[in-house]
Amino acid sequence: MAKCDECGREENMPYQCRHCGGTYCGDHRLPENHSCPGLENWDDPGGVFDSGFDDTVDGSGGGGWGSSSGSSGGVLSKVGIDTGPGGLMAYFRGNMTYLFLGIIWVVFLLEHVVLLTLGRDAFRTLFVISPTHPEYVWTWVTSIFSHQPLSFFHIAGNSIIIYFFGRIVEQYVGSRDFALLFLGSGILAGLGQIAIQAYQGNPAGALGASGAALAIMAVLTVLNPNLKVYLYFLLPVPIWVITIGYAALSALGMVGGLGGGIAHAAHAVGLVIGFVYGQRVKDKISAPGQLQFGGGGGGMRRGPGGPGGPGGRF
Structure with missing residues (x-):
């Protein structure tokens, strides 16, 4: 509160x-x-x-995609679309969590189109960050939004974590900083994973938003460690228990090879980034002790539901 x-x-x-x-x-x-x-x-x-995410809001109603203080201007106004104050980018202010989720699912569909039409080599070139081709810098970003083809549990697990926890963190830190956290942790997690793979002589590569999702979870853990989370939507536990559990699994996976096919290094990098960032901002913002969903002053208060974690397969 x-x-x-x-x-x-x-x-x-x-x-x-x-x-x-x-x-x-x-x-x-x-x-x-x-x-x-x-x-x-x-x-x-x-x-x-x-919100600080975009600098195009000037109330001038200038050309391009901008808008006046009362209605949209530029190209969109000519086709009868009113974006309101702030122009097209106004739709994304305060909603980067949902924007990223939308991109994830669109890219998931594109992956299958590419596989069916262009083949697996094109798929890897476009979507998989790889130790054999780290110079493919576009994959540093596209791999964050890509997930294992035909693996619904991978993308669903990450999406649930981002949906429930990402929105809360975005409200705490703002849309611009949330976007930087998501993209930065995702890129560094992918680079950390392929660095380990290069050392091991493993050309597999990596893809998935697990690093960014775990960074979000770690930030929320620092800001509100006792926030109640319903593990698999059933078992109420503090969020710090789940986060520490993932940290332990990541450490065991990197040291002992536990859980083949899971990008433990990416998970570890995401968690570290989240912990560091959370410590940096925790004294600058006010985090509530509990969250209430569903409205009503006398209703039962609870933390957001969530699964056991973001899946994490790369």
């Missing part, structure tokens, strides 16, 4: 202002609703809230 700096209301999922650093409820989360001292420094006469 956290108290709104403006009205004093107790809030289960508070918002952190990126401009003044205060903690606010949903009614006062926008800078203009809590007399944010940063307003006087904005070059935005329309008072449009900018």
Whole structure:
């Protein structure tokens, strides 16, 4: 629980202002609703809230994809599409978790199209980060959003973790920092995995969002270690138990070869990045002690449901 700096209301999922650093409820989360001292420094006469992820919000209604303070401008307005204040990028502010999830599932479908039409060599070239071709820099990113073909459990496990935990972390740290955390941890996890494979003489390569998913879980563990998670949607346990369990499995996998076909090094890198980042930001934001879903002031409070982890097959 956290108290709104403006009205004093107790809030289960508070918002952190990126401009003044205060903690606010949903009614006062926008800078203009809590007399944010940063307003006087904005070059935005329309008072449009900018999360910090995109700098295109200027209220000028200029060309391109931008919009005026009241309606969209540029190309989209000419075809009758009103994106509202902030233009096209306004759709993604505060919703990077869902954007990344959408990309993951679109890429999953594209993987199968490529396999059926162009073959496995093209699939590996486009989607798999490999120790034999680390110079294929596009795979540093595409491999994050790719998953083992025909393996529904791999992509479903990662998606569940990102869906339940990613949205919470994004609200804590902001969309821009969440995007950097997701992409940065995913890239470094993949590079760490192929470095181990290169040392072992293993050309298998890696793909999957497990490194980024575990980084998200580790951040949330640092911010709120006692957050209740329903393991496999049934068994309530603190999130730190699951996170430490994954850390132990990753260590055993790298040392003893436990769990063949699982990218333990990528998991370990993701966890380390998440722990480090969580320690860095934990004193700058207010994390609630518990989360409430479903509304109602008197309802039972619980943490988000979730599986035993993000799957992790690469």
